[in-house]
Amino acid sequence: MGIISRHWKGIAKPDEEENYINHLRQDTFPKLRGINGFIEAFILRKTTDRGVEFLIVTHWQSMEAVRQFAGEAAGVAVVPLAVQAMMVEYDEEVAHYEIVGGESRSE
Template sequence: MILRTWSARATAEGADAYRRYFEGVLLAELRRQLGFQGAHLVAGGADGAPDRELMVLTFWESYEAIRAFAGEQLDAAVVEPEAQAVLTEFDRTVVHREVLAVGGP
């Protein structure tokens, strides 16, 4: 399994708007992708802080599945205009890591 990570920053209001976009739009699109295995949206910075760091973690079956979603430039971030509109800054690239083990309760 491959972990794909991407980071952005937003105001507190923008972070909430991005969460709604993530839950209402992005997850639906990702779920249509063959090889997609899950996603998390996490935030840094205290709730109520003036701005927050956002990180999207997506899990993929293979690099081929990522390529079908993101295109030939695997390291290029896919950030739709609707998402860009609520962010103050965002990474133009992503990082991939191989998942070696998975744990849980």
């Protein structure tokens, strides 16, 4: 199996946007960097009528690496209580995809 791409979405309250980004940078991402098999993470956002929608995409070397972060029920979202309080709504499950191809610009 190739690289695993893990996707999770949530809509933050408008006044919690920066708090959520700070939580990711100061709490979640340092934990991810400590997991063998973690590759990278991306924060994507767009403004909606209900708040700021975030799509968090992480890449992993294997599902075993994902389970080191998420536990045995790897399809269940990891949403700490502090983050739940920042959200209007959020996915309780995540989606995993196997990366089978792609392209990037070479410099």
